[in-house]
Amino acid sequence: MVRRDFLKSTVKIFFLLISIISVSVFSIFTYPWKFKRKELTFFHATDEEALPIKGVRQVFIKHIRGNTQINSKAFIVNSGSELFALSPVCTHLGCLVNWYRPKNRFLCPCHGGQYDMNGKVVKGPPPADLNRMPIKIEDGKVYIGLRV
Amino acid sequence: MGKIFDWIDSRFGVKQPHKKFLERPVPEGVNYAFCLGGASFVFFLMLVCSGLMLSIYYVPSEQEAFMSIVRLNNDVTLGAFIRSFHKWSANLLIITIILHTIRVFIYKAYRPPRELNWIAGSLTLIIALGSGFTGYLLPWDQKAYWATEVGTSMASTVPFIGKYILYLIRGGEDVTGATLIRFYSMHILYFPTIMFLLLWAHFHMIKKQGVKGGL
Amino acid sequence: MAEKRNKEFYPDYLVEISIVIFIAVELTVVLALVYPQLIGRQIDFSTPYRPLPEWYFLWLYQAVRYFPGRWAFIGTVLLPFIAAISLIMIPYIDRGKRGRTRAILVGVSLLLAFVVLTLIPYISP
Ligand code: HEM
Numbered sequence: 343m344v345r346r347d348f349l350k351s352t353v354k355i356f357f358l359l360i361s362i363i364s365v366s367v368f369s370i371f372t373y374p375w376k377f378k379r380k381e382l383t384f385f386h387a388t389d390e391e392a393l394p395i396k397g398v399r400q401v402f403i404k405h406i407r408g409n410t411q412i413n414s415k416a417f418i419v420n421s422g423s424e425l426f427a428l429s430p431v432c433t434h435l436g437c438l439v440n441w442y443r444p445k446n447r448f449l450c451p452c453h454g455g456q457y458d459m460n461g462k463v464v465k466g467p468p469p470a471d472l473n474r475m476p477i478k479i480e481d482g483k484v485y486i487g488l489r490v
Numbered sequence: 491m492g493k494i495f496d497w498i499d500s501r502f503g504v505k506q507p508h509k510k511f512l513e514r515p516v517p518e519g520v521n522y523a524f525c526l527g528g529a530s531f532v533f534f535l536m537l538v539c540s541g542l543m544l545s546i547y548y549v550p551s552e553q554e555a556f557m558s559i560v561r562l563n564n565d566v567t568l569g570a571f572i573r574s575f576h577k578w579s580a581n582l583l584i585i586t587i588i589l590h591t592i593r594v595f596i597y598k599a600y601r602p603p604r605e606l607n608w609i610a611g612s613l614t615l616i617i618a619l620g621s622g623f624t625g626y627l628l629p630w631d632q633k634a635y636w637a638t639e640v641g642t643s644m645a646s647t648v649p650f651i652g653k654y655i656l657y658l659i660r661g662g663e664d665v666t667g668a669t670l671i672r673f674y675s676m677h678i679l680y681f682p683t684i685m686f687l688l689l690w691a692h693f694h695m696i697k698k699q700g701v702k703g704g705l
Numbered sequence: 706m707a708e709k710r711n712k713e714f715y716p717d718y719l720v721e722i723s724i725v726i727f728i729a730v731e732l733t734v735v736l737a738l739v740y741p742q743l744i745g746r747q748i749d750f751s752t753p754y755r756p757l758p759e760w761y762f763l764w765l766y767q768a769v770r771y772f773p774g775r776w777a778f779i780g781t782v783l784l785p786f787i788a789a790i791s792l793i794m795i796p797y798i799d800r801g802k803r804g805r806t807r808a809i810l811v812g813v814s815l816l817l818a819f820v821v822l823t824l825i826p827y828i829s830p
């Protein structure tokens with residue numbers, strides 16, 4: 343019966359191999375290996391005279407992602423000592439935060455995350471501070487860097 | 491009617507192998523709580539029917555999805571009704587599956603030899619939740635987009651490999667048209683097929699083991 | 706018992722099944738007509754928005770709030786995963802002498818967690 347046993351294990355190994363190959367091909371095929379990596383691009387956001395003296399101003403940046411026209415938002419903050427741009431994307435799970443002037447805080451509507459004027463987490467579940475965006479001022483125009 | 495069925499059955503033979511199932515004696519202590527499983531199945535079939543109808547008009551693309559839902563709702567005869575019907579059968583399916591699970595638990599019907607059937611049932615519940623999640627994105631409106639943004643971001647909180655799971659689910663870094671197509675495919679092909687297989691296994695085991703009666 | 710055995714699938718049980726089907730379809734039709742699905746607003750990438758999930762994911766939406774910072778993955782992935790596994794494993798939890806008691810403990814805590822976490826967002830949004 344050696345022949346029979348050999349045939350049995352051949353069949354088993356054959357089907358095992360087919361399964362392993364199918365599962366691997368499926369996973370490799372499904373994973374998005376070659377999606378477009380994002381590159382830092384500067385967009386004109388506003389003009390220098392419109393910058394806040396002290397406080398927060400939101401600006402909108404129009405750009406194109408794929409075939410879709412997107413109107414992104416960014417906050418330009420002047421804390422008195424420093425001028426910087428903050429991304430409105432909550433670091434928790436990606437909702438957009440609001441600037442709430444009465445409390446001088448950024449509030450996230452989703453799970454109650456709160457950040458102060460510098461983007462530091464002060465309350466709620468976010469694991470990190472709001473991301474800073476690159477900003478540069480040239481010829482009186484303000485540009486904000488977006489990864490698109 | 492009967493004649494046509496008999497003619498088909500004499501060749502195809504569905505009746506004979508199911509005779510024992512169809513004519514089985516039903517155990518004592520069966521009451522209306524035992525309908526919940528059947529009711530879930532009815533809702534699932536209703537979802538398949540209404541879903542197949544929706545998929546005739548729905549366009550799963552970034553540019554078209556939202557407009558196709560608007561068209562479906564406003565221009566297609568009965569469109570708004572079929573959409574609502576699909577949504578409500580999904581909600582009722584989840585409710586009846588949960589109640590069915592509770593019923594099975596109370597009657598201890600998960601005990602051997604029915605463990606495997608409990609597992610098949612639990613997987614059905616999980617797949618149903620998955621269908622609900624993927625279906626939520628399809629209208630491609632404000633609520634759909636942000637709910638998916640938050641929901642898929644949860645995967646990225648897994649230590650070390652979270653980012654890669656996120657890319658796999660979204661088909662890229664952001665929720666885009668690639669995500670929409672992924673979810674659409676899961677929603678109308680993968681999950682319903684898996685569900686059919688699980689339910690077939692479920693019913694096969696019921697046929698074999700019978701319904702456990704009494705507490 | 707004798708009377709029961711005389712019942713046949715067709716037509717006796719099929720009648721009962723028809724009633725279940727009828728109620729299920731009718732309920733859905735009525736709900737769909739009374740509470741139709743609305744059309745949402747177009748996606749807006751710049752206005753903060755609070756997306757509520759379907760009611761059967763509200764528990765998760767609520768659970769996520771309790772795990773800040775580095776611990777977020779407990780609420781988002783670990784606990785739901787444990788819940789799913791313990792649901793699947795119930796037949797194996799119910800083993801041995803106090804099996805049923807343990808299974809009831811697990812089952813009731815799963816149900817309670819689901820119900821309580823779902824109700825919290827309704828009561829205090
Ligand atoms: C063969 C089965 C199914 C097919 C072909 C199907 C197809 C579709 C299609 C084309 C849509 C988009 C149209 C729309 O949004 O109104 C949709 C939406 C949806 N489906 Fe399904 N579906 C199936 C099963 C299910 C199941 C099992 C569930 C849940 C347990 C489900 C839940 C949903 C939900 C929640 C939506 C969103 C409805 C809305 O917001 O309008 N579907 N489905």
Ligand code: FES
Binds near residue numbers: 435436437450455467
């Ligand atoms: S997404 Fe901002 S708190 Fe959860």
